Amino acid sequence: MSLLRAQRLSFSYSDASTILADVDLCLTPGWYGIVGPNGAGKTTLLRLFAGELTPEAGSLRLEPRGATVAVCPQAVEHADAAIHALADAEDGAARRLRGELLLDPAELGRWATLSPGERKRWQIGAALAAAPDLLLLDEPTNHIDADARALLAGALAGFQGIGACVSHDRELLDALTTGTIRVERAAARLYPGGYSAAKALWEAEARGREEAHQRLRAEERQLRRRLGDERRAQASADADRSTKRRMKGPRDSDARGLLADFRVSSAEARLSRNVSVTRRKLEKVSAEAGELELEKAVGRSVFVGYERSPAPWLFVLDAPRIHAGGEREGRPLLRDVRLSVGREDRIRIAGPNGAGKTTLVNALLAGARVPADKVLHVPQELGEAEQQALLARARRLPPEERGRVMSLVAALGVEPGPLLGSARPSPGEARKLMIALGLGQHAWALVLDEPTNHLDLPSIERLERALADYPGALLLVTHDRAFGRSCTSILWTVAEGEVRVSSDDAGA
Structure with a gap:
């Protein structure tokens, strides 16, 4: 074996x-x-x-x-x-x-x-x-x-x-x-x-560590209060003993004085032991809390800005023929396409490679009934020049707007500081930055072509949650069925020159 x-x-x-x-x-x-x-x-x-x-x-x-x-x-x-x-x-x-x-x-x-x-x-x-x-x-x-x-x-x-x-x-x-x-x-x-079963295990472990950390921090706070009380009691006992020594008169018997001193010394020793024990417990609890590795908070949630479109229909397409690349001659890639996208429709576009999914998206965008700045379109790939331009645009934003965009970037799992200081973002970082910049526009519609390209699994899951919460129109081209089904309710299947419309609960 x-x-x-x-x-x-x-x-x-x-x-x-x-x-x-x-x-x-x-x-x-x-x-x-x-x-x-x-x-x-x-x-x-x-x-x-x-x-x-x-x-x-x-x-x-x-x-x-x-x-x-x-x-x-x-x-x-x-x-x-x-x-x-x-x-x-x-x-x-x-x-x-x-x-x-x-x-x-x-x-x-x-x-x-x-x-x-x-x-x-x-x-x-x-x-x-x-x-x-x-x-x-x-x-x-x-x-x-x-x-x-x-x-x-x-x-x-x-x-x-x-x-x-x-x-x-x-x-x-x-x-x-x-x-x-x-x-x-x-x-x-x-x-x-598999992944889902394993993820459930490490998330349970993370919750356990977080709960243990909270218990230890609560115990730490309690011990700090106790230590403070015990130190104040010790200081009060020291002050009381000093006062009694100064007030001791010539008629006070040595026996009574020795007995009083013994009692005070015993109390002081007990208080000192209490302080030492509590201090050691506090040091132990603080060390245990510090050793717990907690999940980083970056990327836990994404707030998606949204502004409802006043128009009920954002995209309407009525085309007898659609050619690849916008050409008007030759054999059409798609035929008899009659589609519309409402302001709250959530659509996944699926189909084999080369069937015409991106061509369909471009045709819809060309016939958009809304201002271009109210549509976030993230293409399948971003060239190096486009990546550089995105970074330059983010750096030029006014401080308040840049802070809002960078909070979205962080929520998608990218550290804002290193990103803004980098010479060139990675493909995954550029894609997240473009999405964050678009969401900052309070877009009426998101049009995303293979948005999970170059993203790792944690980033995909964060984006998935964000899109699931987004209330506007969503047009999503993806081969990732798990991702698509979590975000959409309508399925457009592009195959053999046609677009079939169904509910997004099976198949492609």
Whole structure:
């Protein structure tokens, strides 16, 4: 049986603080999700597992000796030798894999035109065909549609070795994994179960720590009050003894004086002991409270500014034909499209890659019946120049408005100070900043095209809560069904040149 064991494993890059410290893990055959905030060390842990990085301290061992490893990075640029081998193989296992993943060897002749989902199926199929002892995946469902996700999940479920998968796809993690490695604050801890079950466990632990912290702080306050009372009593006893000594007359007998001194000394000793005991208890309780690691408050809630549109309909589209890229000639991408978006409609747009989802969104925006500054449109990708412009815009805001926007940025899980001081935001930071800037406009409608791209799971869940609370019109293009269903009630399915409208409680 294969075994991957990490003992006291630590790693840091030369120009950064410690990424992982004293990690202990033992993985046996089965699938494990690797989750955590961006920058926490998920991909670093995956690269350590792959042998691409060397631990700074501790050990990492894959058994048995000579065990094989296959790695599937996010991007699939070229058809490598393993992919060609799968295409050429005629044995039963290869044929079965090609059938399961709907892989046609003729596709390799037009590799440059294959979609991300088609390339990803070839990449993972080739890795499975090699039957490695350890299979490592980095965001396997990024940018791929629901059909491709279902094919990949089915094929991966049959893998017999140790599998580790960095992903923000909750549906995949819950369906595939039986263990979850949470990477955060230089730690990596294994929880039983898929993502949802594991999350329930660490949230319960966090609540327990918070409750224990509150109890300890309450006890600490009580002990401080007691210590103050005891010190005042001690000071009062000292003052009383001094007064009695000054007032002692010549007729006071030595015996009575000695007895009084003994009683006072005993009381003072008792008070002194009480002070010492209480002080030690206070020091112990304060230390215990300080040692409890509490969840950071950043990102707990998002207040979404909203202003109700005076117009009942924000977007109306009546188009016999819609061409890709706004063209007016050639074969239309969509036909007979008659759609409208009310001021409180919440719509998810789903469908295969290339079906025309983004084209539909652009057509709706072109026919908007509301001012452009009342619509927040976040496109699927932001170029480097757009990211720089967003940061410059945030820096130029008046202090009060900047504070409001930065509070939204913080609620989405980004520290405002480092962001404003950075040379260039990451793709995920830029996306959150754009959303925060738009929400500051009190938008009548949010139009978001794959808003979870480049976001980690905690950020996705924060955005999910914010959109669920937003009362205005929401138009959401996403392959993430769990995310979409939590925020919308209407489903537009784009497929085969048509747009079908239904309730968002099933399917796509």
